[in-house]
Amino acid sequence: MTTFATHDTEDFSVPENETTNHEPTEARVESPYAVLRWLVLATFVVILNETIMVNAIPRLMVELEVSARSAQWLSTAFMLTMAVVIPVTGWFLQRVTTRQAFLTAMTVFLAGTLLSALAPVFWLLVAGRVVQAAGTAVMLPLLMTTLMTIVPEHDRGRVMGNVMLAISVAPALGPAVSGVVLEVASWRWLFGLVLPVAGLITWVSMRRLTDVGETRESALDVPSVLLAALGFGTLVYGLSRIGAEVETAVPAWALVVAGLAVVVAFLLRQRSLQKRDTPLLDLRVLSHRTYAVGVTIQSVSFLAMMGAMILLPLYLQELRGLSPLQTGLLVAPGGLAMGLLGPRVGHAFDRFGARPLVVPGSIGVVVALGVLSQVSETTSYGVVLGTHVLMMVSLAALFTPVFTLSLGALPPQLYSHGSSLLGTTQQVSAAIGTAVSVTVLSSRTTSLLEGGATPSAAFVGGVQWAFGAAALISLVVVVLVLTLPSRSADHDADESPCEEPAAA
Structure with missing residues (x-):
């Protein structure tokens, strides 16, 4: 040991x-x-x-x-x-x-x-x-x-x-x-x-x-590997094509539907393999309520964050005329603040539990995205910088406690599967966040152009709606964090780790 x-x-x-x-x-x-x-x-x-x-x-x-x-x-x-x-x-x-x-x-x-x-x-x-x-x-x-x-x-x-x-x-x-x-x-x-x-x-x-x-x-189940590769690969690729200027031979929505169908087949096979204790990705992690809620919070937060990471460079470069280097330097303080705050958040979590961190953190994300939904052609760079820092600091207050609570709710033999599922959902959420942001941006911009708006005004309107959509999605996180325990139970002792998971 x-x-x-x-x-x-x-x-x-x-x-x-x-x-x-x-x-x-x-x-x-x-x-x-x-x-x-x-x-x-x-x-x-x-x-x-x-x-x-x-x-x-x-x-x-x-x-x-x-x-x-x-x-x-x-x-x-x-x-x-x-x-x-x-x-x-x-x-x-x-x-x-x-x-x-x-x-x-x-x-x-x-x-x-x-x-x-x-x-x-x-x-x-x-x-x-x-x-x-x-x-x-x-x-x-x-x-x-x-x-x-x-x-x-x-x-x-x-x-x-x-x-x-x-x-x-x-x-x-x-x-x-x-x-x-x-x-x-x-x-x-x-x-x-x-x-x-x-x-x-x-x-x-x-x-x-x-x-x-x-x-x-444990034996490698080849059909599971093929289903995972085809399902998640097709789903993420289809999502990445939504809103693209040039459509592929197969429409993006068809790729998404096909990918989802194969992912469902993959999940059903994992449930079948669990009876022999040989799944490629053990879905019994979802039988632990804290983990299931934590994965959902991480996914929705990551979705909103990736949407903002796509939108902000577009706004700064396409509308405000900044170079890629200037854009990188403007958004770097937010990432640095998020990282440097991580150890302090960890100390606070050990001392006070999750609630004092995740509740204000989730609210901070919504507020930051709400402010960004009001950007214009003349918004001060200081406002953009400060709002981005607020969002990243708020995400730091969310991610460390939720990661720790989620994986801490699992028994040791499921840690690797829990980490794997978290990583998989983050990749899918990143693709969804990108797709939603690009779709809202392009559809709103097109609508305003058809209504007679100038290209710059139309683009600003699209950016505002896309940030607004991310803010609305983030409200889900505010609700979910209220259902999390403040500290990890001992592997969710009230739940049986061997129960079959709820339908994914």
């Missing part, structure tokens, strides 16, 4: 007062939390890579001679791969050791990074991004599963807060980092700089990383 640390420090290390000055350095016992340090470093790098390409698309269109529609596949293919791979991680993480999972994820990520850096043609660059995404898809579930395994319940808020710092700051820094690199070097250096850093982290981590938990033998 893993020995838990019971200290209260700002990092993952054992305090110095736990060893005497008479002990040689070699005799000091490294904290069991130290495994998280290496996982967090690696996760930071792979998540940073997810947003680092944002500012490079215009240059890629010129150098690799591709259209804007084709260039978007750099983001779409990454998102599709994440949606396809994450459902398999629940099974994968139970079958292999921590070191094996880490080495597999980082080796795949490094291979994709190298391929992207050297890609002579566009389709090889897309292939490199797909390989990168496959490695990235394993890292976050691995980090969360390991955290829940080694950190006792009373200390999870603090540790989760430190983890969320890295997870939140990385995507916020991506556009700004890429903007700086592109000012002085080729787009290939976006991968060339990541490659040695990721390689060094992998080498050092494999020298110090220890295995956590126990592996469990």
